Amino acid sequence: MPLVEVSLIEGRPPETIRxxxxxxxxxxxxxxxxxxxxxxxxxxxIPPTHWAAGDVTIAERGPRT
Structure with missing residues (x-):
């Protein structure tokens, strides 16, 4: 029984996740x-406040341009 786990930043619509x-x-x-x-x-x-790289959270980085 294969099991795949996908982690991503929250905020996508349910139909996208589906x-x-x-x-x-x-x-x-x-x-x-x-x-x-x-x-x-x-x-x-994962909430953007709980995902970090280089000691900077996604929330702290702000929107990507």
Whole structure:
């Protein structure tokens, strides 16, 4: 039973997350020859205040231009 965990910054619409789950499921099933029913996908949405690189959070960086 393949298990895929995806972490990303929160804020995407539910339909975007749903599309991601479908795409990941298809890719894993095709790559491994596993039945789709056995593929597990966990999506973790992280607040921008809880994700940092180089001691700077995403929230502190502000919007990307």
């Amino acid at each position: 599309a991601l789950i479908s795409s990941v499921t298809e890719a894993v099933a095709d790559s491994l020859g596993s039945p789709k029913e056995s593929v597990r996908v966990i999506v973790r949405e």
